[in-house]
Amino acid sequence: MSEYVNKIYEIVIEKDPEQPEFHQAVKEVLESLVPALERHSIFKKEKILERIVEPERVVMFRVPWLDDNDDIQINRGFRVQFNSALGPYKGGLRFHPSVYLGIMKFLGFEQIFKNSLTGLPMGGGKGGSDFDPKGKSNREVMKFCQSFMLELYRYIGPNVDVPAGDIGVGSREIGFLYGQYRKIVNQNDGVLTGKGLEYGGSLIRPEATGYGATYFAEEMLKIKGLNLKGKICTVSGSGNVAQYIVEKVNQFGGKVVSLSDSNGSIYDPEGINGKKYEYLLELKQIRRGRIKEYAEEFNVEYRPNKRPWDIKCDIAFPSATENEIEKADAQNLVDNGVIAVTEGANMPTSLEGTNIFLEAGVAFGPGKAANAGGVATSGLEMSQNAMRLSWPREEVDARLHEIMVNIHNTTYQVSKQYDKPGNYVLGANIAGFLKVANAMIAQGHW
Numbered sequence: 001m002s003e004y005v006n007k008i009y010e011i012v013i014e015k016d017p018e019q020p021e022f023h024q025a026v027k028e029v030l031e032s033l034v035p036a037l038e039r040h041s042i043f044k045k046e047k048i049l050e051r052i053v054e055p056e057r058v059v060m061f062r063v064p065w066l067d068d069n070d071d072i073q074i075n076r077g078f079r080v081q082f083n084s085a086l087g088p089y090k091g092g093l094r095f096h097p098s099v100y101l102g103i104m105k106f107l108g109f110e111q112i113f114k115n116s117l118t119g120l121p122m123g124g125g126k127g128g129s130d131f132d133p134k135g136k137s138n139r140e141v142m143k144f145c146q147s148f149m150l151e152l153y154r155y156i157g158p159n160v161d162v163p164a165g166d167i168g169v170g171s172r173e174i175g176f177l178y179g180q181y182r183k184i185v186n187q188n189d190g191v192l193t194g195k196g197l198e199y200g201g202s203l204i205r206p207e208a209t210g211y212g213a214t215y216f217a218e219e220m221l222k223i224k225g226l227n228l229k230g231k232i233c234t235v236s237g238s239g240n241v242a243q244y245i246v247e248k249v250n251q252f253g254g255k256v257v258s259l260s261d262s263n264g265s266i267y268d269p270e271g272i273n274g275k276k277y278e279y280l281l282e283l284k285q286i287r288r289g290r291i292k293e294y295a296e297e298f299n300v301e302y303r304p305n306k307r308p309w310d311i312k313c314d315i316a317f318p319s320a321t322e323n324e325i326e327k328a329d330a331q332n333l334v335d336n337g338v339i340a341v342t343e344g345a346n347m348p349t350s351l352e353g354t355n356i357f358l359e360a361g362v363a364f365g366p367g368k369a370a371n372a373g374g375v376a377t378s379g380l381e382m383s384q385n386a387m388r389l390s391w392p393r394e395e396v397d398a399r400l401h402e403i404m405v406n407i408h409n410t411t412y413q414v415s416k417q418y419d420k421p422g423n424y425v426l427g428a429n430i431a432g433f434l435k436v437a438n439a440m441i442a443q444g445h446w
């Protein structure tokens, strides 16, 4: 069976040789699926792998906008509608200069299995642009979002495709995008998630990815007879996901000692909490400043161009971007006695890094399981919009918690069924895949 899987992988590389991030995401999933394909011969016969690695549809478009000097700027926009077997395409929009088709496809591919794991009826998709919001005025960001939506609106809809945020797309951008969508279609149908509370957003959606990743970490620790209390945690990134991991880890009695951005990291051995945490939220959410300012304000170590992975910790939460834990970083973490690694970001660990964690017996929560709380709560936002009501904070949080516990238990059970107890990579890939594959078979060849 592994020969068959290798053949599929070679075809993927041959078709799009310039998309290494997509190859990496496919490789990880395919390798995990080998034992499942041996148990279920129908998937090969139905050519599920050949079908699942090919997006159902890819839209690429020009995004022209006027900057503050009245110069015309041109960016490229994308929406990859990867798989709709389980429901409307669902997944975030990323605005970052590194965005190209290969990044969009890796994220869309991951999203298929992640959304499947949530148990909610959502297919997988992803979109975005190579636009860089950094250093742009509010007005420029609005102009860009309006132009982006002027094209995207044709391809989305509450029963078709429901985008949300990701890197560079937060509540400000979702507001501008939704305002433009409504203006064009004259419908208040909630087509984006992550909306503001005043116009159809859900309580807890901003916090959901970070809270969910922390709930997932707590469940992995529980299996080992441990919990987060008193644990030293390193977190990378300092955006939406990282911020709410810090809050939840503090609530569970752990201590977060690092954060980072694309310029460097900070090390605060006393923990990022209390007034320092409030400062962080203001710095990042309102002033849009750099993490270096935290180090200056509180007189802690700033480490230019350095990731946090050489800092001794019990739990690591990579929550910035893909491949931020490479082989040497993973080895550092293991050598320093890390117990668990929970991926807040999408594919932050390289394949070599992942193997180092798995071989060392580290509890390793892959992104498609550990960070699924964000999209799950987006699913809850869709439900509330459809019913035209809003649930209280406690109710959304309780549902999020229940979903994360279920994802943990499902992935753990599947890892046991396949004789690799505690291998959450295998568990998440097989569990996520089986549901999608069965739904594809049931709906015929298309």
Ligand code: NDP
Pocket: 165, 166, 167, 168, 169, 170, 209, 237, 238, 239, 240, 241, 242, 260, 261, 262, 263, 319, 320, 321, 322, 344, 345, 346, 371, 372, 374, 375
């Ligand atoms: P934000 O834009 O809010 O924050 C991103 C953070 O990561 C910033 O601190 C940013 O630093 C840093 N970062 C981004 N790119 C790089 C890079 N190339 N190198 C180093 N640091 C980088 O995004 P989110 O917090 O929403 O997303 C973080 C990760 O979580 C992404 O992988 C995303 O796909 C994933 N994710 C997000 C979900 C969500 O609901 N938002 C849900 C599930 C996963 P800087 O400011 O310098 O760019």
Ligand code: 2IT
Pocket: 090, 091, 092, 093, 114, 162, 163, 164, 165, 166, 193, 346, 371, 372, 374, 375, 376, 378
């Ligand atoms: O990667 C992700 O799961 C997200 N960026 C969130 C997607 C969503 O639709 O909420």
